[in-house]
Structures are given as C-alpha cells and as structure tokens.
Amino acid sequence: MEFRTVTAPLVLLSAGGTGGHLFPAESLANALKASGVRVVLVTDKRANAYAGSFPAEEIIEIPSATPSGRSVLQMAKAAFLLGKGILKAIPVIRRLKPAAAVGFGGYPTVPPILAASFLGVPTVIHEANGVLGRANRLLARRASLIATGFEATKGVPADVSGQRVHSGNPIRPPVLEAAKIAYPALSQDSRVKLLVFGGSQGARVMSDIVPPAIALLPTEIRARLSICQQAREEDLQRVRETYRKLDVACEVEPFFKDLPRRIADAHLVISRSGASTVAELSVIGRPSILVPLPGSLDQDQAANAKTLADIGAAIVLTQVEFTPERLASEIQGLLTEPERLTRAAASAKSAGISDAAERLAEAVLKLALTTKNGIKS
Template structure:
C-alpha cells in the first residue's frame, strides 16, 4: 500500500485504543498508511482495528506496577523502546505521529521529538494523564476530548471531542422509545467494575414491582463476579445477560432505555453519540478524579445523573433508576440532551488538527469543521 504514513501510539486500555481505532479508520479511508505503536498489553485490544493497520509492538513500561526492580528498570525499557521506534521511523519516515496516552505511547513520541516530526497528542479525559502531561509542551497540538480540559500552564488545547468507532457512529442518534420491555445496559470499562456487580443487581431488585417486571438487564461483570451477579438476577426473576465482555456494545447501546456506567471518556462519548440517558458512577481512584470531570458535561446538559462511589447504595441507585425509567418524558428528554451533547464529528475534527500541521499536498481531504 502506498500513501503517507501516520504512526498512532496508544496504551493498552479501551479508553486509549477506541479513539485510536477511530482515527485509524478515518486515515485509511483517506488513503494513508497506518501503523499502530503499542506494547503487548495494548496488542490485546487490536481485534477491532482494520486489517490494513500495521501493528508494531514496542518495549515500554510503567512506573505504576511491579516491584522495586521493575520500577528501576522502567526508564531503561522506555528508552530502549524509544531508540527502537526512532530506528523504525528513520527506515519508514511518518508524516505525523499521534499519541493517545498511556505508557506504550511514550517510545513513539520520544522518537517523534528526536526526529522533529509533526506530532499531536489527544487527551480523552478532562484531566491530562501522566504521559500526555509530560509531552503537552513538546508537541505541535493538544486535542481534547472532554471540555474544559485541565491543561498545564502555557499549553493551549483544541476541543475536538472523543473519536468513536465506526460501529458507534452507525448508531448515532438512534431513535429512543420506551417499549414494554425496558433494556438496562450496565458497563464498567474494559474489564467491568466490581462496585456495579455489588450494587446494581440489588438496586434493580428493589425497584417497584411494576417497573422491575418490565426489565431486561445486560451487565458486563468480571469473570470472578459473573456467577453471583447471574444468581442475583435469577433469584429476583429479572431476565438478564451477563458477560465479562460484549463485542456488540454499539447495538446494545442503541436498544437500551438506560445505561449505568463508569465515566470513562470512551464510555461517555459512546453514550453521548448514541444518545441515551445514563447514571454515571465515576471510578473514585481515577488519577486526579478525571472520571468525575468526564461526567460533568452530560450532567450539565441534563442527560445524566452522577453518583459518587461513596454515595452508591442499592437504595440510592434504585431511586435514580426509578426517577428515569418511571418517567418516560424525563427519559426521552435525557436521551435528546445526550445526543445534542455528543460529538459524532470528533474524528473529523481531530483529522483537521492533524492536517493543519502538514504540507498542502497531504491535506486535500481535510474535513470542514
């Protein structure tokens, strides 16, 4: 395949990889060659990437995991990864490098700085992650998925929104209705969330009988939590589907009347673009409480309720569920507000930022934003 090369560097979580996938899809459609630079952990999340994307595993490390020896070795592993990335870029020079955060993005960004290549970082959350904060003053543009974003002094950001996968875009603004069977979708990030397994089944069981009898629940739960979540729904005669991972989340979002979720940036973006009422429970241990920052826009728009972890009990969650599903007009208004808050053109906006750094002959297909 011919065409200019873009290197996309991303860490190993859905929050980094899903917007990276969206950009890869867009750049391929414009005739670019696309390389994804990630580590072995990130490579596990590449199943949804188009086959044309070249996956390059780099050596990286994190200072947040492992014992003292692993932490001492981390800078040497990162530098080795940066040197390998530089050699690869010298052999096949990219026109631009885009980082989406996470330690696996460091080697490619180090190489881009050393080679003085055009470079962009995209921050999904309302607070910059460690890696993006490190590079914010060293790149040519900082694209922000959540607005406002807490940026370092002297750094300006461009609000693009968070790119979503083509499968989410296919469900953008899906019609919202309140049928006899009410679908509740419970998602907790790429591996589920224990607090949702602890609280949601009991909250749904505590709903008024007339509401509970109409439910069908789809819940993402960790493998070790799946049996007890399934048992709880079975005991209360609530139809359910429980799994550690769903490959068809976009379709399930479109069918849902209510989403109960963590407030990860990709989850918030998906909920917004499809347009669904939600109850968001930010991860309390998230760095700088960035999930609470992610939720603010939907809450301010009247599209979501937010509950701090410390305030979540079956009783409080049941009251919020009842307030939404028990009031069809309220639910419909929240769905419309979510869709109006969504940015289905976020990928186009990010592509436009990238093209603004490139010579004209590479930007003939720049989207209008």
Template sequence: MASTFLLTAGGTGGHLFPAQALAAELVRRGHVVELATDQRVGAYGGDFPARKVHVISSATIAGRNPLALARTAWRLARGTWQARGVIRRLKPDAVIGFGGYPTFPPMFAAFLGGVPSVLHEANAVMGRANRMLARRCSAIATSFPLVGEAAGVYPHKTRQTGNPVRDAVISASATPYDVPQDGGAFQLLVFGGSQGARFFSDCLPPALECLDAETRARIRLVQQCRPEDMDRVRAFYERIGITAELAPFFSDMAERIAVSHLVICRSGASSVSELSVIGRPSVLVPLPHALDNDQGRNADILARAGGAWPVAQSELDPARLAALLSELMAAPGRLAEAADCAKRAGRPDAVRRLADLAEYIASGAPVGALDAQETSSGDAS
C-alpha cells in the same frame, strides 16, 4: 498526497477506540496507518484498520519505590529504542498519540527523530504521560476544554477537536431513542470500562432485588461482568427473576447503547463521548480514587448538558441505586429529555476534525499557522 501515520495508544478500549476511529478515517482518505501499542491490545486490536501492529515495551509510573522506578525507566527506555526502530523503518509523516504511558515511547521517539506529532487528550484533565509529552509535540487535540494544571499552558498549539468515536457509534447514532412505555419492557445496560467493574457486580443485583416486583419484572438487563464474577451474578439474577445477558466483553457495544432506555456505567472519555453521540441517558459512576479525578470531570460535562446523573461510588449503595432506578423508570419524559440533551452535546464530527489536524501537521506546515485550519477555528465550542 497520501501520507503515512503511526498511531499510538494503550491497549485498552478507552485509548484504542478513538485511535481506531481516526485510523478508519485516515484510511478512507487514502493514507497508510500503522499502530504502536502495548501487549494488552488483545480483543480490541482485531478490528483495528492498521497495515501493521507494533507491540512496544512500556510501563506505568506508580509509587516511589526506587527499584520499581528503575524498572519502569528501563522499560520506557527499551520501548523508546523499539519505537525509534519502527519510526526509522516506517518513516511516518506524523505520529498521533492517544494518551497513557504506552504512548510515551513512540511519541518521545518522534520528538527525538524530528517527526511531527499530535497528542490527543480524551479527558477533561490531561493525564500525567500527556503532560510530560505536551511540550514536545507539534499540536495538542482535546476532547473537552481542559481543566487542571494543563489548562491554558499551550494555547498556541491546542485545539478542541472532540473525542473521535468509531464508525459503529456513528451508525448507531441514527437510531432514535425509543421512549419506554408505562408497564413495558425497560432496556437497562450496565458496563464498567475495559474489563467491567466489580462494583456494579456487587451493587446492582441487591439494588434490583430492592425494587418492587412489578418494576423488577420490566427490566431487560445487559451487563458487563468480570469472568470471576459471572457465576455469582447470574445465580443472583436467576433467583430474583431478572432477565439478564451477561458477558465480560460486548463487541457490539454501540448497538447495545442505541437500544437501551438507560445506561449505568463509568465515565471514561470514550463512554461519555459515545453516550453523547448516540444520545442516551445515563447514570455515571466515576472511577473513585483517580489521581486527577478525570472521570469525575468528564461526568460533570455531560451532567451540565442535562444528559446524565453522576453519583459518586462512595454515595451509591443498593438502596439509593434502587430508588434512582425506580424514579427514572417511572419518568419516561425525563429520560427522553436527557437523551435529547446528551445527543445535543455530542461531537460526531470529532474524527473529521482530528483527521484534518493530523493531515495538516503531517504536511509540515508551520505550527504558528494552525489558526488558519478549519479544524482549529479558535473557538472551544
């Protein structure tokens, strides 16, 4: 029977992309999907296959200033009140949360209203908001085996489904890796999360300038840049003769990953999942100073599989980046092997597994029977 699902995710790509993938799968199965998110949804919400999008008040807990904490508490309480209204009107069979503080009000409202819920953790380390919600949800779905303080805390309701990727990523995964040819054009893709990364705009141009002229002439660059960095980065590349396409956001990122010989990016969960499903080698630069080092843990997983080369931002200056690029561009066999290793680590079936789990929870079946589900076979493979 058709069910109604309320999906909730923060308004950035890292949270919305896996939610979008699940929404598309649930709609294909004949279910009704609505989305609760925050005001940042912007460019990412246009293609979301939801019947309706609800913007819910939220805030991130940061620092210990009493006034700031009071403001945050007020916004979260207001968001919970808004979410309870949405849930009363919609009467969803289940609420599915994808992490971040914007998911806290709808997920907590589901708990207060007795609505079954599934909490999805995209990273190897469970985020703070998810840790607060974990005890109150019906089931927890993870992308990777959890590490850190949440590891093994709720084994009876935790299942490793993988991180859902969008339909465009599944389509792009059919594109075989085009091994770069000696002396031929080299497709380099650089991006840095939802809004780009200033670090790449600062580090990459001088790194490419360090390359010898023959190597530099091979590069065909696509780079995500913040709007405020665009003019200076473009001028730099024009001066050193780099063919570059720059933009703050690429709506066809999956296709661009698929035609790349090498990707340089952050190691957010969605990026790591998409790189592995499509199967492309990458230099991963985890976001520094993260409280739980979640991006560092994500990068380690792909590196252990042989599909990536992680480098800490503090250790990556233009000279080292240039040396690494020269080394990899001169070793097409290494790149092809890394592409193959990345692809073998991918979980293209994650969306099916998570949708199965969502349907199971929406059916009202007892949580203790989760082990009977095909999606929760009990292994951590």
C-alpha cells in the same frame, strides 16, 4: 483533503495498553486511510496482542513501562525501559520518515512521540478524558498540537506552545450505526430496558449493588424491567440467581460484542464513565447513571461524567454514594417520570460528536502540510 499519489504521506500512530487508547487510534487510522494517507501503528506488547485488525501497513512493538509505586527500584526500571524504547524508536522513525506522529495517551506513547519530537517530526497528542493524563502531561510541552475529547479539558500546562483543537473522541463504526436508532418510546406502563456494565472486564461493584437495588424497587416497577448486565465470570451465577428470585427478565454475560447496539436499545444505562463510554453515550444519545472509577490519581472519570451531568444527561454517583438504597431511589424517580429520561437522552445526543475521527484527521493533515519535517535522509 485527499492524497492519492505514489508518494502518499505516512502518519505514525502510537497507542497501547488498553482498548480505550487503541480504539480511537483505529478510528483515526480509518479516517486517514480514507484520505489516501498511509498509517503505521507503534504499540506495546499488551496492545499488540489484539491489534491484528488495526488498519496499518505495519505494526511495530516498542518497549515501554509505567512509572508507578514508591519503590526506587521500580521507578528506575521503568525509566530504563522508557529510555530503551526511545532508542529503539529513533531508527524506526528515521526509516519511516512520517509526516506526523500522533499519540493517544498512556506511557506506551512516550518513547515514539518523544523520539519523533527529537527528530523534528510534527507531533500530536490526543487526550480522551476530561483531565490530561500523566503521560500526555509529560509530552504536552513538546507537542505541536494537543487534541482533546472534551472542550474543557483540565490539566493542560499553561505554558504549552502547541496548537489546541477540540476534536472530540473518535468513535468506532458500530457506534455510528447504533447512533441512527431513535430513543425507544417510553411511558409509565411500558417495558423498560436497563443496561449495566462496568468496563471491558465488568466491574465487581455493579454486581454487588445493582441486583440488591432492583430488589428494593416496588413490585410493579420490577415487573416492567428487562435487564442486560455485564458481570465477571465469578459473579455471573449470583447475579442471575438474584434476578431469577425476583422474577426479573435478565441477560447476564461476561462480555457483549454488540455493546453499542445494546446501548441504543436501552432506556437507561448504568456504568462507569471512561472516555469511550461517555463519548458513546453522547453520540448514541442515552440517559445514564454514572459511577466514576474511584482512586484515580487524575480523577479523569469524574471529569468525564461531569460533562454529561452538567447538561442533564446523566446522574453521577460517587462510589460511596452508589448504594442499593440510593440507586433504587434514583431508578424509581426516573421511571415514575419517564419524560426525564427522554429529555436526558436528547441532552446526551446534543453533546455527541460523531465526526471526531474526521475532525482529528483534518487537524493532523493540516499540521503535516504546514510544518516542515526535520528528519534528514
């Protein structure tokens, strides 16, 4: 579906707060631009700080807030900022006259998507997680189309009138490159590459649990390990020192710019189960031990992890179960039966959707072409 004219349509994308929302939006933007569609990004102050490389002809900041806490004053302040954002978004949308508006979850998407809906613009919400988030639940009844990263997404209101499509989660180009790498050969005697990470900042729990678990492994298994681990700055020294004392080859850093490639090089990944992580593990095709982030109101990471556990691609441990003893037992069991890891890698790969951005772009463009835009000049 190509648009290569002077009057090429414009699609407004709204994402903010975290890379988990912004990166899928960036992937969709690239797919839309490949079809000759113009793109504008509406975001909040937090995401605008690192949205400089976003492929949009314009980046617009709209105020927003997340209603949280029990304080009436805090809730009132958040509602005021959301209302202020809607009022600011209305003239922006009148000026841009987008053919469609797409939101990627989180409260920064609420003002522009609601404003677009009020003005008669076809609206799309994309839910990356296995459970519809609170902001998307708020927008669901006004959405013309609900796109989901997982086929069985929970929490979609029963009375929504919009269309639904399972697009998958749009993937970054480095992940697509890493997906070309075959699962590394593994035997009972070969070197084993273990990758450990816990999100963009590194989870403290990984530094607390993984090194002691490695210490509990038999010497012959430890001797085979090569560990690449993400850790917070304040945890780096103790994690490195533990592995040094155990004589385990390691690379411990606060951040890895080439994480997709490191996932591809790994025989086993230990991580949280955010939507982007689960999507990347699937597209690249790597076995994992997943520890969903506890305490989430929606339990979205648990739902994400379950999609891989159900097909034998991952072992899921709650944070309570994630102890050095349990983790050591799971690692030892996998490494003494390497064929389990090979099967899990294949299962993960079978669930990957590498063309999610193109699928979503096609759905958005179809909606834009078949729905009359209500904005008046």
